[in-house]
Amino acid sequence: MKKLALLFFILSTPFFLASCGKDNGQSTEATHSSSSVKVQVSSTTKSSSSSEDTQATSNSMASSSSSQAKEEDKVDTKNLSADQVKEWVASIWVKRKNIDPFKNPDFDILLETKEDGLLYATVESTTQQIDTLDSFRISSDGFLEESGYFQSMPDKGWIVVSKEYLDTSMVNKEKQATSATEGNTPSSHEAAEMLRDIMEKNQGLDADVLASIPDDVLLEASAGNATNSQIAQTAENLIRLYPDLKP
Incomplete structure (x- = not known):
């Protein structure tokens, strides 16, 4: 009976060892698989973080580029044609x-x-x-x-x-035209009256004589009123035609 039991043990030992080896292999493979999964997850997380950093950098560069473009589009009002x-x-x-x-x-x-x-x-x-x-x-x-x-x-x-080129936000639109003429420029009579006023106050010419001069003659004798030299020339032209203008 003992011999029989010993014989059974000897015969069953290889199968037992093979079964243990198989189990150990599966366990090792599972361990390696789990490690691989962890590495893959870690790699995916790193890739996602890298993608977010790249997107943030891209957005920052786009914002900087946009600000720079606006700055370049701004006209230098100290250097205009x-x-x-x-x-x-x-x-x-x-x-x-x-x-x-x-x-x-x-x-x-x-x-x-x-x-x-x-x-x-x-x-x-x-x-x-x-x-x-x-x-x-x-x-x-x-x-x-x-x-x-x-x-x-x-x-x-x-x-x-x-304050900025072509910006009219500080300007208010006139409620009504300042002149009775279609082009908003003074009429001939208004222009003549302005000239009479300048000749009287600036050049000291006689107001009564100025009032007697026809508008068209007065305007024709004018050399302009933009500068003092033009005003003086206008007075000289008028005195030449009407000596009584000078007191």
């Missing part, structure tokens, strides 16, 4: 009076750099010999300023009307 200055001045009139003195042949915009180093622009009439219609300048800050005289505020000197 003659036409750009005239268009800027004209935009104020277009907003306020619905008149474009840059494109309308009845007007002209004259530019002059004065002793203070600033660029001045005056709006003149091309059809009538009348005083300057408006006056602007570009300040040292690059702002467009308008003479307070033409806004009925002579005590304020120069008033900023635009």
Whole structure:
């Protein structure tokens, strides 16, 4: 009986060892598989984090590029061409009076750099010999300023009307035209009356004699009213025709 049991043990041992080896192999394989899954999950997490960082960098670069583009699009108002200055001045009139003195042949915009180093622009009439219609300048800050005289505020000197090129947000539209004529320019009689007033107050000419001069003759003798030299020349022309003008 003992011999029989020993024989059974000897015969069954290889099968037992083979079964244990198989179990150990499956366990090892499962362990390796689990490790692989962990590595794959870790890799996926790292890839997702990298993708988010890339997207954030891309968004930051896009925002920076957009800001830079806006900065480049901004016009340097201290370095404008003659036409750009005239268009800027004209935009104020277009907003306020619905008149474009840059494109309308009845007007002209004259530019002059004065002793203070600033660029001045005056709006003149091309059809009538009348005083300057408006006056602007570009300040040292690059702002467009308008003479307070033409806004009925002579005590304020120069008033900023635009801080950025072609921006008219600071300008109010006039409620009604300031002139009875279609083009919003003074009539011949209004222009003559303005000239009589200047000749009387600036040159000391006789008011009664000025009133007796026909409007067309007065305007024809005018050399302009934009500068003191023009006013003096106008007075000289009139005195030549009407000596009694001089007291």
